[in-house]
Amino acid sequence: MAHKIAILGASGYTGAEMVRLVSTHPNMEIVALTADRKAGQSMAQVFPHLRHLDLPLLVKIGEVDFSGVDLVVCALPHATSQSVISALPRDMKVVDLSADFRLRDAAAYEKWYGQPHSAMDLQAEAVYGLPEFYRDQIREARIVACTGCNAATGQFALRPLIGAGVIDLDDIIIDLKAAVSGAGRSLKENLLHAELSEGYHAYGVGGVHRHLGEFDQEFSLIAGRPVSVQFTPHLIPANRGILATIYVSGDAQTVHDTLAQAYADEPFLQVLPFGEHPSTRHVRGSNFVHIGVVGDRRPGRTIVIAALDNLTKGSSGMAMQNANLMLGEEETTGLMLAPVFP
Amino acid sequence: MAHKIAILGASGYTGAEMVRLVSTHPNMEIVALTADRKAGQSMAQVFPHLRHLDLPLLVKIGEVDFSGVDLVVCALPHATSQSVISALPRDMKVVDLSADFRLRDAAAYEKWYGQPHSAMDLQAEAVYGLPEFYRDQIREARIVACTGCNAATGQFALRPLIGAGVIDLDDIIIDLKAAVSGAGRSLKENLLHAELSEGYHAYGVGGVHRHLGEFDQEFSLIAGRPVSVQFTPHLIPANRGILATIYVSGDAQTVHDTLAQAYADEPFLQVLPFGEHPSTRHVRGSNFVHIGVVGDRRPGRTIVIAALDNLTKGSSGMAMQNANLMLGEEETTGLMLAPVFP
Amino acid sequence: MAHKIAILGASGYTGAEMVRLVSTHPNMEIVALTADRKAGQSMAQVFPHLRHLDLPLLVKIGEVDFSGVDLVVCALPHATSQSVISALPRDMKVVDLSADFRLRDAAAYEKWYGQPHSAMDLQAEAVYGLPEFYRDQIREARIVACTGCNAATGQFALRPLIGAGVIDLDDIIIDLKAAVSGAGRSLKENLLHAELSEGYHAYGVGGVHRHLGEFDQEFSLIAGRPVSVQFTPHLIPANRGILATIYVSGDAQTVHDTLAQAYADEPFLQVLPFGEHPSTRHVRGSNFVHIGVVGDRRPGRTIVIAALDNLTKGSSGMAMQNANLMLGEEETTGLMLAPVFP
Amino acid sequence: MAHKIAILGASGYTGAEMVRLVSTHPNMEIVALTADRKAGQSMAQVFPHLRHLDLPLLVKIGEVDFSGVDLVVCALPHATSQSVISALPRDMKVVDLSADFRLRDAAAYEKWYGQPHSAMDLQAEAVYGLPEFYRDQIREARIVACTGCNAATGQFALRPLIGAGVIDLDDIIIDLKAAVSGAGRSLKENLLHAELSEGYHAYGVGGVHRHLGEFDQEFSLIAGRPVSVQFTPHLIPANRGILATIYVSGDAQTVHDTLAQAYADEPFLQVLPFGEHPSTRHVRGSNFVHIGVVGDRRPGRTIVIAALDNLTKGSSGMAMQNANLMLGEEETTGLMLAPVFP
Incomplete structure (x- = not known):
């Protein structure tokens, strides 16, 4: 049975790339897509290149029923991410594409991002999401913070x-x-x-x-x-x-x-x-x-x-690799696509 | 069991695109790749974006053992194609990407391509390869001439x-x-x-x-x-x-x-x-x-x-769609990849 | 003695192109540059490619002393242009790059631009600024409305x-x-x-x-x-x-x-x-x-x-050609620059 | 009276750029253009962006009458340059865009260019053509070797x-x-x-x-x-x-x-x-x-x-700067063109 995926912040490039990758994954299914400013629109309106896919409408995060979701991919800006992830059910698996949970040290976060971190408790749960080096921890993690590209x-x-x-x-x-x-x-x-x-x-x-x-x-x-x-x-x-x-x-x-x-x-x-x-x-x-x-x-x-x-290995592909690990899938599933050249 | 595919003229862009598409097709396998001037090289040398694939070396056409081949994709220039295809085993399924078998009328071919057609007997066997309009004939065809892009x-x-x-x-x-x-x-x-x-x-x-x-x-x-x-x-x-x-x-x-x-x-x-x-x-x-x-x-x-x-729907994707039809596969197999944007 | 030119709306591409052309014109000198939202900045801040030029600071239109100006090039958006030009001294020569004075018919203007024209009296003075066809009128004109590109x-x-x-x-x-x-x-x-x-x-x-x-x-x-x-x-x-x-x-x-x-x-x-x-x-x-x-x-x-x-013949070059005509200069002065290729 | 300029190797990009720059120089005139493989063609055929200029036909180098030439700009490949320049009249001023006279040491030339230098006598006459640093020598030089870009x-x-x-x-x-x-x-x-x-x-x-x-x-x-x-x-x-x-x-x-x-x-x-x-x-x-x-x-x-x-400061603009110095012109003449952006 397909893992049910929600993508938060689906109107950006990493969100669209995530949808592209999930669309050919044999064991994943998108059940929710959010985009606060474009809520009510279809993905085809925001990203016409995805119009062949049968996707849920874009909604606001508050409208998502997370009870049927297996994993959330969070493609929101930093700072927003920490507050959104804090509000998710506490057992929800999360792959975060923002910078919010990459730095283990609160002072370092504040230094580089110019504001205090507001969810250091969650930071403790987060694993640095570079799969080739944190593979074992990622498999067991609830929150994985994808590395910056x-x-x-x-x-x-x-x-x-x-x-x-x-x-x-x-x-x-x-x-x-x-x-x-x-x-x-x-x-x-x-x-x-x-x-x-x-x-x-x-x-x-x-x-x-x-x-x-x-x-x-x-x-x-x-x-x-x-x-x-x-x-x-x-x-x-x-x-x-x-x-x-x-x-x-x-x-x-x-x-x-x-x-x-x-x-x-x-x-x-x-x-x-x-x-x-x-x-x-x-x-x-x-x-x-x-x-x-x-x-x-x-x-x-x-x-x-x-x-x-x-956008692929540097963001959404890495997110998919992490999601595969967290969901017990083969790490490479859906990711062996050949490069597109020219 | 995977259909065995040979790609003739694999060092051009349509050849490379064909390899990209075959590489994620669940029921196809590349058994031969030819490129006369680059014979002896690996595909990774000619197209480094394909270096992750386990592919046969590039050889000259004369070196291919066609006995184990189920279907040939011919990505050669026009005029060359007709002589190469004429020399193939007469029961070999062929998807041709050149212009050589698109025009049913010998005079029209000569008018547009500036030289007489040398294989009009094969032309009689060829089906115009626009799958949405020649689907049924393509299923039964031995030679399919893909439409120009x-x-x-x-x-x-x-x-x-x-x-x-x-x-x-x-x-x-x-x-x-x-x-x-x-x-x-x-x-x-x-x-x-x-x-x-x-x-x-x-x-x-x-x-x-x-x-x-x-x-x-x-x-x-x-x-x-x-x-x-x-x-x-x-x-x-x-x-x-x-x-x-x-x-x-x-x-x-x-x-x-x-x-x-x-x-x-x-x-x-x-x-x-x-x-x-x-x-x-x-x-x-x-x-x-x-x-x-x-x-x-x-x-x-x-x-x-x-x-x-x-390169996809206009050439190698169309070729794959035709190959699927000719080999009894689902027409869309390997082709539902979402567009890459941006 | 050099003609004194003011460019209104100098922070857009046509404004910058106008400065580029004036900068090698032997008989023109820029005495004022305006950009409402960037007033107080230097042109080098807004367009670093012009930093070698000795140019006046960007100011708001209200700050320009038009008494020393021979000709105004107006590179403002349509609708804004008509109100700005209406407020200029009534004998000031104006080359307008906007659409505001191109259409002689008020109804046509309203149809295409979605709002009534507020300066039809000035429209009567304006000449359609396609120099090869309105050369004689342009020489005598006070307001010239450059053609859309x-x-x-x-x-x-x-x-x-x-x-x-x-x-x-x-x-x-x-x-x-x-x-x-x-x-x-x-x-x-x-x-x-x-x-x-x-x-x-x-x-x-x-x-x-x-x-x-x-x-x-x-x-x-x-x-x-x-x-x-x-x-x-x-x-x-x-x-x-x-x-x-x-x-x-x-x-x-x-x-x-x-x-x-x-x-x-x-x-x-x-x-x-x-x-x-x-x-x-x-x-x-x-x-x-x-x-x-x-x-x-x-x-x-x-x-x-x-x-x-x-940007050149379609906008600012045409404006320069018109300005040359209006100021009694040779029409081609400053405009015989060879194309830049590659 | 205008200095008479010959450009050897005018069918490449630096040749075309040289023509562009000379075309607005007030005191230079192109009297010969060579391109061995395109001899007989007009510059407009080879570079349609220059079709508005009245230029001599492209000829072979042997067909140029150097007696009326004040300065030669040589835009030929290295190795070719040294033999061509060796064959020019010994008092002809030359600005060379190739690498042939940049290195003072014969061994260094051979090391970097893979062949012995065949005109080291001329090398002794050549000045390294970085005008901001060799200005005085360039003014007196017969051969100036423009720096690589x-x-x-x-x-x-x-x-x-x-x-x-x-x-x-x-x-x-x-x-x-x-x-x-x-x-x-x-x-x-x-x-x-x-x-x-x-x-x-x-x-x-x-x-x-x-x-x-x-x-x-x-x-x-x-x-x-x-x-x-x-x-x-x-x-x-x-x-x-x-x-x-x-x-x-x-x-x-x-x-x-x-x-x-x-x-x-x-x-x-x-x-x-x-x-x-x-x-x-x-x-x-x-x-x-x-x-x-x-x-x-x-x-x-x-x-x-x-x-x-x-192509400008890195090649033909530098060549023009050197030519100005060698011909007693103001160093900046014809070169104060503003950058083209966007």
């Missing part, structure tokens, strides 16, 4: 290297290039086609991007001491994709071998042959991550490049 | 209207906007990003585009008399998509009702509510066609707009 | 043909493809990069686009009887450019000759050799219009295709 | 810092994002729209990009000891633009002040206020460079970001 990309490249001690922990630079859908469907001038197309630029320069909170938490945890990376994201005129070019001190071959070994059995994490490196176009629309390692001409300097689709 | 788009909008006699047959204009992947992976100056991006233009203006051969053949057949449409394709800076804006003389509501009724039971053909019209972004990566009808301010003038993905 | 494109292709009586007046279809900057810098969902890039669609289908008011007025005036064209604009994923594909009944060679003769001495209107047709990429950033004529396979059917840059 | 971007950001000793010379990383026109008009699969649009990736990873030869030469010269930077270029789906994100060790405020002071009187080099950083869209089509400096959260770490248009 940029944070996930950097971690796929770096976690095994930090864990194995093969790179200098004080000399890590992540230069990241993100496509625009990661910014969501919000009406901002810099997201207009006329502004972005044929233009690209950095943002959050100097160590102020919020995903640094996740890097700091996770890398320090792995290393057993504070790790503080440099991180500069850039906005690129493309719809989907994240490419992280990472500069580390360490032997290139060792770096490659460490990653290849760590991910040998991971279905979604593809380490390319030594010396090759990825392109975002080869992961688009899929749950795969391509990782490449190249040695620099300067001995002891290595470049690691990771690519994924921010 | 532009020709398919126009036909989805116009066939029921011509059949029902609700529009003026001598006053049909198809203004079509095609994304660049329809031009294939060939190295031409006008397909370069620096040329096409931020630029768009018509091509094949004045009634010289080859897909007119298909329009003429099919529309005249339906009408029982010659029908000669105007057709102007344009190249648009996007990767996937065809949008056909079609100007007809006829009552808009009648036109809408005729299409809605004709496609009421078609899983892939979606007629939008009267007055709405489609966007290519809502069909991308999928096998769906969105069709809209709007009445003009000039009484008796009607605009029909149809959108599809040229 | 789509309306201009269609008129460049059709006016001489209607005037010469070489096409059927009741059988004109304009299928137009417009880049996104024509929609301005407004925050609308369909203008987001993630929505538009990789997607394109029609809008204003069925004869509801406001520029039809201009087509109706001008074509009927030329023909001496009502002319009612069909017009379907489409939004294309590019920043600048309009391509109008126009279907007419008439002899192709005659159509070509008529246009070539009409524009033989026009510096900005380039009629291509018979059978060739234009691309938007070849006019980008310039004041040129490229026009091509091709005969259809259906005898007596002809396709005329015109391309221009909506 | 990537190499120029990095040098604008770093030269003053290396010269002033305010950054650690052994810890410099240049992560560069280049638009596609920098790759020229060559027919390569990865430059196709369908490949590049919606995809981006690194290239020349690991210290193998040829522009490193220029970085090494110039930075070492300034520092008086070997300097070896890390450099990773990326290909971005845009037509024009280079954005270099540069990671250095040094005090951010000092870095900013050093750059601001160094470029205080430079008309084309714009240092943004401390903490701001540039976007490629704000320099497109212009000769300006925007440079921003931001301090990282990690004390002592600084990010410098520089943006320019690869």
